[in-house]
Amino acid sequence: MAVMRNAMRMAMFKKAVPGKAWLATMALLTMTVLLHSVSAIAETVEVRSFGNPVTEQRYRDLVGTLRCPKCENQAIGDSNSPIAADMRERIYLQLQDGRSDKEIIDYMVNRFGDYVLYNPRLEGRTLLLWGLPAALVMVGVVVLIVLVRSRRKARMGALTQEEQQRLAALIKREGDE
Amino acid sequence: MKRRLLLLLPLVAFLVLAVFLYRGLSINPSERESALMAREFPAFSLSTLQDPQRKVDASLLEGQVTLVNVWGSWCPTCRQEMPQLLDLAERGVRLVGVDYKEQGADDVAQRARGTAFLQQFGNPFEVNIFDPDGSLGFDLGVYGAPETFLVDAEGVIRYHHTGYITAEDVDQIILPEVEKWQ
Structure with missing residues (x-):
């Protein structure tokens, strides 16, 4: 910890520290942090042996x-x-x-x-928790169906053949000019 | 017009979500109701801190409203809590301590630490239940000292306080709760 505190103190006054020392400080700081995290993982959980x-x-x-x-x-x-x-x-x-x-x-x-x-267990109080995602999926499906239907309807109500020919002619005229 | 209203739907959904999440920001996750609320104080048979020969059990808590405070000499916030507990004792509230997970090489050393703590910071407790293994603490669902349980005269847990009791808590929460279950 003392090493880390020192490194921190030096880091805070980095302007006063010449370039190389600054680098060394950073390296030291990194090492300290890494070592700490490794030891934290190592000491977390005991090993237990079971018969089967x-x-x-x-x-x-x-x-x-x-x-x-x-x-x-x-x-x-x-x-x-x-x-x-x-x-x-x-x-x-x-x-x-x-x-x-x-x-x-x-x-x-x-x-x-x-x-x-x-x-969480499935019970009265957790019904919303378990039910909401499923409900949202259902809502999504309904929205999708409505969208597809309305689009299909729009296509059905599209131009008649006669109108389409007229449209093509208009576009052609526009392009020729 | 109906279609226009439909366009507001995402905004409404956003607002609902925003309110929900905003509320979540101010919830303290370590404050949650004890699983033992409105249930009987768990059965135990342990000696007292002061006298290794004297066994006590849950019948200790019957007959009058009692505050059971879980503490340990290793716990710095328990020290800060002591003045408030002494104040409560002075105002006539019955307090029982649980000396939880006292550290030390052996039973004698563990008891010595607990006793020294009480000598230094005062002893508001009528009795201290000595629980070095944390077995009673475990049955109470204690996950960090200090924790305080209010037990009514029938031995049922009525209120649970996680973390330490501040001077404001004494007047605003603890005393009204004690009154309520008297």
């Missing part, structure tokens, strides 16, 4: 579809917040206990609310 691949897959699915209550936009499988670690631990223990996915999800929702579901 099916349970392991269920565990992966569960930690991937439950949302961390603290960090707002992360699944608990991606988050290194303490509460996400606790939730993973509970899931692990309950899987070992032979609980079903539904039981485990209910257990979490009972404590942290619907918020933890990345896939």
